[in-house]
Amino acid sequence: MLENIDMQWLLSFQKVYEQLSFKRAAEQRQLPTSNISRHVALLEQALNIRLLERTTRKMTATAAGEQLYHSLSPLIMAMGDALKEVHQVGDSIAGHLKIITPDLPFMAEAIADFCHKHPRIKLSCDTQLNPAEGLLEGFDLVLRFSRGSLEDSGWVAKELLRWPSYVVAAPCLLEKYPTPESIDKLSKSPCITSLSVLQGMPWRFKKAGAISVVSSYKVNSGQMAKAAALKGLGFAILPLNACLTELEQGDLVKINLPDEPEDLVLHALYSGRKYPLVKVTAFLDHLQSNYCQLFI
Numbered sequence: 001m002l003e004n005i006d007m008q009w010l011l012s013f014q015k016v017y018e019q020l021s022f023k024r025a026a027e028q029r030q031l032p033t034s035n036i037s038r039h040v041a042l043l044e045q046a047l048n049i050r051l052l053e054r055t056t057r058k059m060t061a062t063a064a065g066e067q068l069y070h071s072l073s074p075l076i077m078a079m080g081d082a083l084k085e086v087h088q089v090g091d092s093i094a095g096h097l098k099i100i101t102p103d104l105p106f107m108a109e110a111i112a113d114f115c116h117k118h119p120r121i122k123l124s125c126d127t128q129l130n131p132a133e134g135l136l137e138g139f140d141l142v143l144r145f146s147r148g149s150l151e152d153s154g155w156v157a158k159e160l161l162r163w164p165s166y167v168v169a170a171p172c173l174l175e176k177y178p179t180p181e182s183i184d185k186l187s188k189s190p191c192i193t194s195l196s197v198l199q200g201m202p203w204r205f206k207k208a209g210a211i212s213v214v215s216s217y218k219v220n221s222g223q224m225a226k227a228a229a230l231k232g233l234g235f236a237i238l239p240l241n242a243c244l245t246e247l248e249q250g251d252l253v254k255i256n257l258p259d260e261p262e263d264l265v266l267h268a269l270y271s272g273r274k275y276p277l278v279k280v281t282a283f284l285d286h287l288q289s290n291y292c293q294l295f296i
Contacts, residue, residue: 100126111125183259206260
């Protein structure tokens, strides 16, 4: 039976089972949703059994789907580890690694640690929050923040970290301005925005999309935005992990709106969709294995 099963079908089924969504599975596998749906259908046809129950509202795994997933996952992980070992033996971790990254404390530690472990790596690192598109050429890896959908750049985009975000304000600001109850009222209130990152439109919501806001305080730093919010200079969108202490202490207040801000996401962008450089994949594995879990 194994010779009649395509590995792609199994990988797609694994992601659909984990996400309970063809769309989210397609995003993770970087394939069209129609491909993912077809892979699962072909797998069910080859096995002659239903693995997932689909309705218009939700998706659940059948008993056979549960059994297949739990038996399959450790095998896929072991195969991935074996292939990675062979891949890295064939092309050792060495060479000139050129990175653009935001100036993040944990990133500084991660890069230094990686170079310490791999002394044959020569590093060139530029810290920029929002590098211009033309600067990306000549770099192996670009780490950048985004909210909402990424524009198609021709690079492979790998999500590293995702932070839920809140609209927040200081109590002193709410004494001067009424608490906005809608996105429209918020857009007419004083806001703290970015100077250039995210095309100058950091105010992106999950339903409303990008909105224009009133701002006389524009910065390219999350720390500066939080400091301004604490002084009551305007409403701000901040990642939850960056303002949790201030919310718990009452120094900032979460603004409850009918829509939520888009999550802040840190993406890794790199070229080489089919054959990414070993030094790039090795660094991303190092980053995710040793640092990214600290923020989950």
